[in-house]
Amino acid sequence: MFRFWAKKEDPAKRLYPSFQSRIFAALVDTALAIFILIPIFSITSSAIYGDNLPSKRLEVIMNRVQKQINNSAELSKKLSRDPQYQKFIAQHGYRGLMIEQGIQTSLFAVAIFVFWLKKRSTPGKMFLSMKIVDAKTLKDPSVTQLVIRLCSYALSILPLGMGIFYIAFHKKHRAWHDILSGTLVVTEIELKRQLLAAKN
Numbered sequence: 001m002f003r004f005w006a007k008k009e010d011p012a013k014r015l016y017p018s019f020q021s022r023i024f025a026a027l028v029d030t031a032l033a034i035f036i037l038i039p040i041f042s043i044t045s046s047a048i049y050g051d052n053l054p055s056k057r058l059e060v061i062m063n064r065v066q067k068q069i070n071n072s073a074e075l076s077k078k079l080s081r082d083p084q085y086q087k088f089i090a091q092h093g094y095r096g097l098m099i100e101q102g103i104q105t106s107l108f109a110v111a112i113f114v115f116w117l118k119k120r121s122t123p124g125k126m127f128l129s130m131k132i133v134d135a136k137t138l139k140d141p142s143v144t145q146l147v148i149r150l151c152s153y154a155l156s157i158l159p160l161g162m163g164i165f166y167i168a169f170h171k172k173h174r175a176w177h178d179i180l181s182g183t184l185v186v187t188e189i190e191l192k193r194q195l196l197a198a199k200n
Helices: 011-015 019-049 054-066 072-081 083-091 095-119 123-127 143-151 153-157 162-168 176-181 188-199
Strands: 130-134 183-187
Touching: 011 183, 011 188, 019 095, 019 123, 019 130, 019 162, 054 072, 054 083, 072 083, 095 143, 123 130, 130 143, 130 188, 143 153, 143 176, 143 183, 153 162, 153 176, 162 176, 176 183, 183 188
Parallel strands: none
Antiparallel strands: 130 183
């Protein structure tokens, strides 16, 4: 009756999760990382730095200085003259903060990579029944592909997330790191259905 208004969806397109689904899966992964990995980050950083954690020291200094000023425009001037801030810069510079961030990023990357190896997915993708596959064969990607995928994440994220937003425009909803690694994110249920149909 309403065929004129109904959109005929290409069955092949159902195989590729939408941009919104991919973003939602990433948000689920981020939320889990906050609740699970951040305590691990704290323990690891504390084991390395003890009570002398650079980010905590800088936070204490900045909070104290902010209480002494009337507006944020004065913050940089006040900080540059603050003895404790000068001592912090002399001892650590921003190298300590970068090392701390590097530790946290490495732990997060390892956690993601373990999920990719074991499940070919992440918790967020599993929640939405998504899976990472080889783009040509639709089978499990190789370890090399997963390593390239992980390393090329920076290329997707750093230029204002353009490589991630590319998902919305690519016909198979692939991000830059998918293209560089030769991988594809698919809806697992639809993949099984299409593979079964191809056998029959």
